[in-house]
Amino acid sequence: MLLPAYATGFALGFSLILAIGAQNAFVLRQGLLRQHVLLVVLFCATADTLLILAGVAGLSALIADLVGQYASVLFGLAALWLAGYGVMRLGSAIRADDAISTDAATATTVTAVLTTAAILTFGNPHVYLDTVVLIGAVSLQFHGTSKLAYGAGAITASFVFFFILGYGASLLAPTMQRPNAWRILDALIALVMFVLALGMVKAGGWLGG
Template identity: 55%
Template structure:
């Protein structure tokens, strides 16, 4: 069971490690030190639900609904384009008084944005329902459950390390120019991901 759990942890961690829209958003909130705990919980619990579905064998959703992956790709791309534009606009305006003061949007809009980054991202379904679900098929019974727990633990470890570890970068983010560069980088990441979704 330990081996299965470690395999699940390694699988989950390797899939979530890539810089993506969700990770960039969690990083930004971590730098702001705003709503970090509820946002990390939202992302981790969402991953847990999707991993559980994948391990339980619901990866056949895309086969049952052939239009589903493309619909998710289009919705996700539209969302990423809009959010990238918002970050570009923020960089253009250069008004980072609130960011420098450590203030951000209220809790509900922050969680709504976090939920959108999670549930409108087609890659999350590929990773959790598809890849994690596929790897889990080599296990059965208690070992399969241990695999799922390991993959879920990886999500919790990653998001909490990213969200709360971001404060270590706080000394670097004490100027409006640093925030402008971060927003430009986030906009570039968002649009690159959106282009990838549209091409896919």
């Protein structure tokens, strides 16, 4: 029973985290820059681990109630942050040179990078819905060591995904040194941020109807 529980946790965790989001876009960018990659992927995977443990430990019901009460505010704030990040990336795309080296942002400090990672991780209401509420709710079908195996599977999925995303991105570094490559990437990331922000606005009921 342990293996099926582990496989269930891994499959669910990987499928949830696979969706393109602000956090994933940030990890991808850091991987392309080859900048603080290990710290970034460890931070993101560890953050997921803590949230998954909270959900599996039984906090999913409490968080669900809180999200239900303050959904509009949470999604509204998330929309503002995502839109702001999109504007930053769009500005970067507009200001970019014809050829941008992956060494372009080597001066960024560890503190700045981890602060951004923290905001993108914990400032997104969906991370709580996915890790604490959904993964936590599914864990209710397991008990004892099977429940531990399920949680371990979800945690493993997070580590595997972020390490693949962070270090796999570095393989694209030569391509990203070509003319306009960074401009295109930043423009695409900006588009993703704006689409996600719109989704947050709709989810929070800010558009009415």
